[in-house]
Amino acid sequence: xxxxxxxxxxxxxxxxxxxxxxxxxxxxxxxxxxxxxxxxxxxxxxxxxxxxxxxxxxxxxxxxxxxxxxxxxxxxxxxxxxxxxxxxxxxxxxxxxxxxxxxxxxxxxxxxxxxxxxxxxxxxxxxxxxxxxxxxxxxxxxxxxxxxxxxxxxxxxxxxxxxxxxxxxxxxxxxxxxxxxxxxxxxxxxxxxxxxxxxxxxxxxxxxxxxxxxxxxxxxxxxxxxxxxxxxxxxxxxxxxxxxxxxxxxxxxxxxxxxxxxxxxxxxxxxxxxxxxxxxxxxxxxxxxxxxxxxxxxxxxxxxxxxxxxxxxxxxxxxxxxxxxxxxxxxxxxxxxxxxxxxxxxxxxxxxxxxxxxxxxxxxxxxxxxxxxxxxxxxxxxxxxxxxxxxxxxxxxxxxxxxxxxxxxxxxxxxxxxxxxxxxxxxxxxxxxxxxxxxxxxxxxxxxxxxxxxxxxxxxxxxxxxxxxxxxxxxxxxxxxxxxxxxxxxxxxxxxxxxxxxxxxxxxxxxxxxxxxxxxxxxxxxxxxxxxxxxxxxxxxxxxxxxxxxxxxxxxxxxxxxxxx
RNA sequence: AGGGGUGUAGCCAAGUGGUAAGGCACUGGAUUUUGAUUCCAGCAUUCGUAGGUUCAAGUCCUGCCACCCCUGCCA
Numbered sequence: 001x002x003x004x005x006x007x008x009x010x011x012x013x014x015x016x017x018x019x020x021x022x023x024x025x026x027x028x029x030x031x032x033x034x035x036x037x038x039x040x041x042x043x044x045x046x047x048x049x050x051x052x053x054x055x056x057x058x059x060x061x062x063x064x065x066x067x068x069x070x071x072x073x074x075x076x077x078x079x080x081x082x083x084x085x086x087x088x089x090x091x092x093x094x095x096x097x098x099x100x101x102x103x104x105x106x107x108x109x110x111x112x113x114x115x116x117x118x119x120x121x122x123x124x125x126x127x128x129x130x131x132x133x134x135x136x137x138x139x140x141x142x143x144x145x146x147x148x149x150x151x152x153x154x155x156x157x158x159x160x161x162x163x164x165x166x167x168x169x170x171x172x173x174x175x176x177x178x179x180x181x182x183x184x185x186x187x188x189x190x191x192x193x194x195x196x197x198x199x200x201x202x203x204x205x206x207x208x209x210x211x212x213x214x215x216x217x218x219x220x221x222x223x224x225x226x227x228x229x230x231x232x233x234x235x236x237x238x239x240x241x242x243x244x245x246x247x248x249x250x251x252x253x254x255x256x257x258x259x260x261x262x263x264x265x266x267x268x269x270x271x272x273x274x275x276x277x278x279x280x281x282x283x284x285x286x287x288x289x290x291x292x293x294x295x296x297x298x299x300x301x302x303x304x305x306x307x308x309x310x311x312x313x314x315x316x317x318x319x320x321x322x323x324x325x326x327x328x329x330x331x332x333x334x335x336x337x338x339x340x341x342x343x344x345x346x347x348x349x350x351x352x353x354x355x356x357x358x359x360x361x362x363x364x365x366x367x368x369x370x371x372x373x374x375x376x377x378x379x380x381x382x383x384x385x386x387x388x389x390x391x392x393x394x395x396x397x398x399x400x401x402x403x404x405x406x407x408x409x410x411x412x413x414x415x416x417x418x419x420x421x422x423x424x425x426x427x428x429x430x431x432x433x434x435x436x437x438x439x440x441x442x443x444x445x446x447x448x449x450x451x452x453x454x455x456x457x458x459x460x461x462x463x464x465x466x467x468x469x470x471x472x473x474x475x476x477x478x479x480x481x482x483x484x485x486x487x488x489x490x491x492x493x494x495x496x497x498x499x500x501x502x503x504x505x506x507x508x509x510x511x512x513x514x515x516x517x518x519x520x521x522x523x524x525x526x527x528x529x530x531x532x533x534x535x536x537x538x539x540x541x542x543x544x545x546x547x548x549x550x551x552x553x554x555x556x557x558x559x560x561x562x563x564x565x
Numbered sequence: 566a567g568g569g570g571u572g573u574a575g576c577c578a579a580g581u582g583g584u585a586a587g588g589c590a591c592u593g594g595a596u597u598u599u600g601a602u603u604c605c606a607g608c609a610u611u612c613g614u615a616g617g618u619u620c621a622a623g624u625c626c627u628g629c630c631a632c633c634c635c636u637g638c639c640a
Contacts, residue, residue, distance in 0.1 A: 041640060076639065133638055140636055144567045147636085178638055188568040190636050199638035218640050242569055242635050272576090320588065322578060326571050327633055335577070335589050345602060378602060409600070418598055451598065463598045534599045561600045 001027055005065040012063065016323040018233065018264050022064060034066030037231045038099065039073040042080050046091050047276055047299045052269045052318040056235055058097045069229055070099035074106045075221045077205035091301040095311045105225050106207045113216050113224045116254045117179060117197060121160045125253045126197060127153055128163035129180045140193055146186035147193045153182065170213050172200050183249065191246045195219055219243055223250045226261035234261050237268045238327045267324020272332045273484050274299045275491040280501065289505060296552050297483040297509055308529055308539030308554030313343040340555050344529060344537045349375045352387065352420065352465040353517040353532040355477060357394035359440035362425065365391045368470055371421045371451065385520045389422040390468035394516050399464040400441060402430060405563045409462035418463040420533060424449040465533045472516040476550040478541065481509040524549060
């Protein structure tokens with residue numbers, strides 16, 4: 001069986017219940033084309049958890065050759081700010097998604113939604129209620145007791161229509177009237193107890209200005225927007241489960257046409273040790289704990305992108321957490337890191353950078369020699385780049401030890417170690433300064449051990465990286481620790497329980513240092529990703545200047561060194 | 566007896582009556598000119614719990630327990 005776009009449904013392997021349902025719908029002729037919608041509310045910056053929703057919205061449609069509308073669900077003028085409504089396009093493009101069309105619900109659908117409301121009034125399905133917000137709340141009942149019907153519930157359709165027009169025409173002050181759906185005040189599902197469809201609200205809408213003084217509520221507007229747009233599957237997070245009966249009620253009593261969009265729900269994603277609540281992130285930006293919404297320590301998409309995480313890693317990660325069938329799934333941060341390393345390992349160019357230099361003099365070397373470094377040993381096509389082995393070089397201070405721990409296979413006095421891509425060297429002497437610290441090393445190289453041409457038979461346990469004095473330059477390194485202290489697995493909960501935000505933050509989560517990088521890195525551009533061999537993955541930060549290249553530490557390499565085993 | 570949802574390893578998660586996939590994490594070991602990568606092996610005698618049906622139950626039935634969501638004119 002083929003879809004209109006030529007895709008053979010029988011060749012599609014469903015990966016979750018929704019996809020199974022879609023296949024059934026297609027086979028039964030209920031669905032001709034899979035259309036989804038991605039509805040970010042333009043009121044904040046997008047983070048990793050949003051990426052899960054977007055991935056589901058887009059990938060579900062892509063899998064069936066369908067399309068996805070990007071829809072600004074801007075039904076509340078007091079929450080939405082134009083300031084925030086732009087970055088989603090960049091984020092989406094970064095993730096590799098292209099919306100079929102961008103629509104602003106306010107501009108595109110408010111008129112139609114209004115007309116549907118009028119018809120529902122005429123059908124006796126909606127009424128204008130003049131109870132105050134407090135009174136509505138007081139008459140809603142409780143979880144275990146039914147609510148009371150509004151005294152305005154039995155007005156005639158004609159009366160309701162006139163009053164609704166009065167609402168639209170500004171004859172009611174804010175909060176003085178609402179349009180309510182006439183369902184059932186005793187319904188066990190609280191959402192069905194005559195929910196508000198429209199409220200009177202005088203606020204400047206960032207798109208429509210003061211065109212309206214009434215705004216539809218999400219529960220009413222969303223199913224109507226879906227229906228008007230032809231969305232077949234409206235995917236949202238699990239907390240809307242209880243709203244589904246209402247969604248279906250509005251489709252049946254408001255939309256009334258045979259085509260019915262379906263709301264289906266997936267689990268929200270949360271990550272241990274990551275603070276994701278918008279209002280907290282806002283506070284951190286405002287109070288200067290971080291340097292803006294794209295701070296590399298932030299879980300925002302612009303943040304992780306600047307940190308050096310790849311779009312592919314983010315997508316693979318969110319997919320790995322599944323569709324879910326509970327409110328939210330919580331996964332450890334290491335699950336995310338796995339996908340970041342996996343992707344970077346494939347694409348990052350290898351380079352030698354010494355973060356904490358220790359000078360080494362190669363006493364028996366006359367002149368500098370050119371060497372070659374593989375750009376990526378896991379990728380045959382990545383090529384090599386040139387580096388230099390010189391008389392004066394720098395190695396990582398931690399790669400030499402006067403008192404080596406067990407199993408230490410780096411340099412020790414009298415010992416040997418291989419310099420990556422160059423020769424094996426032997427340490428003859430550690431020269432100490434007046435405080436007893438190692439000032440520099442005097443080593444000799446073993447000429448017959450050149451990398452790739454070594455027939456000496458000399459066995460050497462360790463290999464370390466280095467840079468030569470005449471082939472390196474100084475760069476700035478930004479090392480990050482997790483913003484949130486390790487012990488706060490659920491920082492939002494700690495905050496909601498009254499813990500101060502300053503208490504849960506890791507002190508010194510940003511440390512700026514300098515390092516010596518091989519000259520090869522001089523041409524690096526913003527967002528270029530590298531593996532500093534034996535250290536970790538780094539990418540060029542946008543703060544870099546011509547004279548000061550800044551690298552963000554994306555993530556360290558795994559360290560399997562176990563001195564005690 | 567408000568309604569809805571969920572219980573499978575430290576975490577995520579397949580499983581749709583036929584004898585517990587996979588991934589993360591972890592632990593061994595092999596390879597390695599990155600202590601990375603890669604590879605190989607180990608990691609639930611049992612699926613919240615107590616019964617029941619069945620030749621056979623994580624899957625079906627009944628009771629119980631635990632956790633999550635719902636009382637905005639937010640989305």
